[in-house]
Every structure is written in C-alpha cells, then in structure tokens.
Amino acid sequence: MGSAAPRLDETVDLGRGLILPTCVTVASGTFGYGFELGRLCPVDRLGAIFTKGTTLQPRAGNLPPRIAETPAGMLNAIGLQNPGVEVVRRDYAPVWRDWPVPVLVNVAGQDIAEYVQVVRRLDGVEGVAGLELNISCPNVAGGLDFGLDPAAAAGCVKAVRGVTDLPLVVKLSPNAADVAAVARAVVDAGADAVSLVNTLVGLKVSLALGRPVLPGTGTGGLSGPAIKPIALAQVARVRRAVGVPIIGIGGIATARDALEFLVVGADAVQVGTATFVDPGAALQVLDGCRAHAHRLGLSAWRDLRWTGPTDPTREGGGAPG
Amino acid sequence: MTADPAPVPSDLDRALSVEGVCLGLEPVGEGAVELRIACDPIAQKVAPGEFCQLRVGPGPTPLLRRPFSVCRADPEAGTLSFYLGIVGEGTARLAALRRGDRLGVLGPLGRGFTVPPAPSVLLMVAGGLGAAPFPLLAAACQRRGVELIWLNGAATAPRLFPVERLQVPVAAHLVTEDGSQGERGRVTDRLGPLLAGVDRVAACGPNPMLAAVAAAVAALAPTLPLEVSLEAPMGCGFGVCLGCAIPVRTPSGPALQLCCRVGPVLAAETVDWPRLLALPPAHAA
Numbered sequence: 001m002g003s004a005a006p007r008l009d010e011t012v013d014l015g016r017g018l019i020l021p022t023c024v025t026v027a028s029g030t031f032g033y034g035f036e037l038g039r040l041c042p043v044d045r046l047g048a049i050f051t052k053g054t055t056l057q058p059r060a061g062n063l064p065p066r067i068a069e070t071p072a073g074m075l076n077a078i079g080l081q082n083p084g085v086e087v088v089r090r091d092y093a094p095v096w097r098d099w100p101v102p103v104l105v106n107v108a109g110q111d112i113a114e115y116v117q118v119v120r121r122l123d124g125v126e127g128v129a130g131l132e133l134n135i136s137c138p139n140v141a142g143g144l145d146f147g148l149d150p151a152a153a154a155g156c157v158k159a160v161r162g163v164t165d166l167p168l169v170v171k172l173s174p175n176a177a178d179v180a181a182v183a184r185a186v187v188d189a190g191a192d193a194v195s196l197v198n199t200l201v202g203l204k205v206s207l208a209l210g211r212p213v214l215p216g217t218g219t220g221g222l223s224g225p226a227i228k229p230i231a232l233a234q235v236a237r238v239r240r241a242v243g244v245p246i247i248g249i250g251g252i253a254t255a256r257d258a259l260e261f262l263v264v265g266a267d268a269v270q271v272g273t274a275t276f277v278d279p280g281a282a283l284q285v286l287d288g289c290r291a292h293a294h295r296l297g298l299s300a301w302r303d304l305r306w307t308g309p310t311d312p313t314r315e316g317g318g319a320p321g
Numbered sequence: 322m323t324a325d326p327a328p329v330p331s332d333l334d335r336a337l338s339v340e341g342v343c344l345g346l347e348p349v350g351e352g353a354v355e356l357r358i359a360c361d362p363i364a365q366k367v368a369p370g371e372f373c374q375l376r377v378g379p380g381p382t383p384l385l386r387r388p389f390s391v392c393r394a395d396p397e398a399g400t401l402s403f404y405l406g407i408v409g410e411g412t413a414r415l416a417a418l419r420r421g422d423r424l425g426v427l428g429p430l431g432r433g434f435t436v437p438p439a440p441s442v443l444l445m446v447a448g449g450l451g452a453a454p455f456p457l458l459a460a461a462c463q464r465r466g467v468e469l470i471w472l473n474g475a476a477t478a479p480r481l482f483p484v485e486r487l488q489v490p491v492a493a494h495l496v497t498e499d500g501s502q503g504e505r506g507r508v509t510d511r512l513g514p515l516l517a518g519v520d521r522v523a524a525c526g527p528n529p530m531l532a533a534v535a536a537a538v539a540a541l542a543p544t545l546p547l548e549v550s551l552e553a554p555m556g557c558g559f560g561v562c563l564g565c566a567i568p569v570r571t572p573s574g575p576a577l578q579l580c581c582r583v584g585p586v587l588a589a590e591t592v593d594w595p596r597l598l599a600l601p602p603a604h605a606a
Contacts, residue, residue, distance in 0.1 A: 065600070069384055073381075277385060278338065
C-alpha cells in the first residue's frame, strides 16, 4: 500500500454541540460517578461517562441480596442507590469540569415531576455535559416504567425537554413490546440521541430456598454477554426507525462486541457489566476498536455500518421456521 | 434509613489488575484447598484482611470474579495464597487450576484488620473457611511481637483449618461441632473465659457466628475492640456494582453500605446484626 491510510476521525456527534472524543463509553450503573475506579480505569481516554442513575432525593437502595449471577450474565436489583442530585451537582460536577471526557448524568425518577426537578437542578451546571434519561428502571417499587409505552415515554421526554437545552439521550427499555415505536416517540418529543438496551427483566430461582434468589417479586435486570444478541437486534431495529445517534449497550465485553453494534447501526457504545469483571474493560474495547479501524483503513466509525436490509417485510422477524 | 453518602475515601489507587500464575494447589482437609500464586505486585502491598477478586475463567460463565481474603503473602517470593472452599462452579474451577495456569487477580481491595501494637494480646476467632485471613494477620502480629490466641471452630475435624498452617506460635483452642477434634461445641462456647486476658479480638466466619461472637463480646467485655470480616455477595469488589450492601449503624441512623468499601473488616459495633441476620443466605444455589 503506497498511499497513507486515511486518518480515523474517532469523534461522535451526539447533537447540540456534544461531541464525544471517541465511540467507547461506560454505562450507567457500572462506573459510579466516574472517580470511583481511580487508576483501575483512567477516564481520560473514554468517549463519555454515563453516571449512576440519579434521583431527586438520596436513595439507600434495596436490601440485599441485590445481585445474582446467571449463565453469561447477572441480575441486579440495586434499587437506584444514589446520593441524590444535590450531592451530584455540588460535589461531583466541579470535579468533572476539569476532565477531558464528557460526563452525562443519568436521571431517574418515579414520576414526571421528579424527572423535571432533577433535570432543572442539573441544567446549566458546569461539568454536566448532557443527560441520559432512564425511563425504564424496573427495580424500584412503585416506579412507573415510562419506557414500555411510546406515549408515556414521549410525555416524560417532552416535559424534560421543556426545562433544559442540555444534550438529551434517552435510554430505551428492551422490555417494550415495540422498541422502535418508543424510539420514534422519544425522538419526536425532543431526544437528541437514544441509548439501548437497558437491562431485561429476569429471575433466578434458588432450589435450596425454594424461591427466587432476589427479594420481593424476585425479578432483576439481566445484563452481561447473555443479552448481546437481543441488544443487537433491537439496535438494528431502532436504526431503521430513527435518524438520531444511537448508543449501543448490551453485553459488550470485547472490541468485537462493540464493533458488532457499530455494524448494525450504533454510533457509539457503552461498556457495562464487563467493567465489573475487568475495571479496564472499556479501554481494552477501545484499543481493539481502534486497531480494527486502522487495519481496515477507516476514516470514521460509521464506515463500518451495514446498510441493509431495505425489505420492510423482514421487520419484526424472529418467528421460528 | 440514609443512603450511602458520598464515596468513602478509598485507597483504590493501591489496587492493581494483574495476571497471576498458579504455583500449585494443596488440599486442606475436606472440600478446601490452598491456592498459591505468583503475583508479585500485590504481594508487595497487601495487608491482613484485605481481599482479591480472582477471575475464575476466560469465558463468560461463570461471569463474575470471586472475592477471597488473602491467606498469605510473601513479598520476597512475590507470592500470594488463598484458602478456599469448593462450594460452587467458580471455586471448583479455581481448584482445578494447574501449575503454570494464569488467572486474573485484582487487589488488594477493601479494609483489613487492625494490626495491634505490642505488647498486647490478640484473640483470633475463626469458623470454618473463616480461617482464611488469619495466617497473614498472624504473621504481621508476630513481626510486631503481639501475642496470639487462636480459637478455631468447624463442623468436623476435616473442616478445621490445621493450626500448624498458621505457621506462627499461638495458644490454640480448637472446637468442632461433632467433637471429632478439640472440644465439642462452637467457638462461642469457649469464648467467654478467653476474653479476660486479651486486648483485642479479630473474627472471621459465617455471619451468624460473627453475630454470636459480637453478642458475647458486647455482653462480657463491652469495651474490648472486636473487628469482624463479613461476607456478602459481591459483584465487582471496588464499589461500582453496588451489589454487596450490608446493613450498618451510623451516627445518623441505620444505613446500607458497601461491604467491599467499608469492609470486609468492620468494627463489630458498626454492624446492624439483627438486620444482617434477617437477610437470606449470601450464596443460595
């Protein structure tokens, strides 16, 4: 090869002026508020940090057990343990202000009023680069799951959009009957980008105890490599439904996993549960993606994207036979 | 109940994610092994009661690392060892390692035991696999000239950590529930008379045993410092999965805090024992 390979432009434009330095980011609920890991995962090289889901008031979270290991995955029922938005804006945001990596605060609430109040407190706070709206947290008793219904999801997004000009990513639930419909609804309501998938509802049984391992109803959010094929299918589906940037999430542990999401239509990815296993996982994923891009001589991540299929009758496929 | 406050100032910057090499496995009694690995960077800095997260395989199942207190550390040889019971798929895989096999080691993590100043007497109370952190603690105490008393209990003799494996001189008191070694009974049956002559107590074992030890110390010697090493289902081990919450007592009331950050070793009076004991077993299959 005589000519020099085109230089890879790693940036990802999420809209409203938020440009991620690269495509590999870390998922909400797996990286705290960015500073917990210290030298175990230097944040400088990440594309973005999505914080732990943050509510208006501090939340102690659920009583243990909160996690249960499953084949190629794990269930969690943390119950939105977080210090509350005041601590985040007062103590954490000033730390983020000096970081090269954008920090997006994941916002959770039990009703639209709470989402709006949390977002109001984050709007205009230096160090907060954007918001990720968690409209689907199945682990909180009494919490409405806006993410399952297009109209409910749109209502929540519209209310939030009305009180902030911050870049707004909406995190979609894989438990919705029609994720593409929810995606279209939240984009119409003002989302700048969508991220998917959140965890799937799952349950593990203890035969020794004769009941589920996790307390309450026994359900938790399933994450890890087990959910990757489902996440890929949903990202591909949402890619056909909306034009905004997509952040792919679900079982990404290796560069190959991340590249697969880019192929089916994601603009960026979040590494989640893999960080629990290896705190430096996101950086290894990034290095692998870069090596792949350089091997192929890509000029942008988007060059990886698969452009088919165009046959709409394939939509909703998945029935056996 | 209050939320976990702003992150506990931690010394996570001490923790390293490195690769260790299996140097061998030695069966210890029934259903347990001592795994010895070459892992120089962590051997240089680990303190008694701290733990490591061991990767159990390269594949996605079992997914999570397994936490183990460091049993021994030899900074000169650059080695660590772990005393582990074969209780599930993860530990079975670790017990099947062969000399030369590599495994991911993340540590040192957590807060360990206080190594008391000399001259003093430390009572170490262990139940079953809870003997794990004591060889390292005993070695640190011996270097400092602290006198050691060892009260060790298990269900049966083959489940009792052999006293010679402590590798330091101790005054040993052994009990088994079936009387097959030492006296018949539980460690709490023997605890009372020992408390009068000691300056500090360190305990590790199943949570119900630790609760009983804490109750006995509170009743018989309420001013005696007692530290306990707790077990909790743990995901990451470094404070981001939020899986290992344990009920504690704080000045502002009952709270949940992460065992991997405030523990695994805590002052007994900070543990909310009734709420801890009301929880389901940590590792229900």
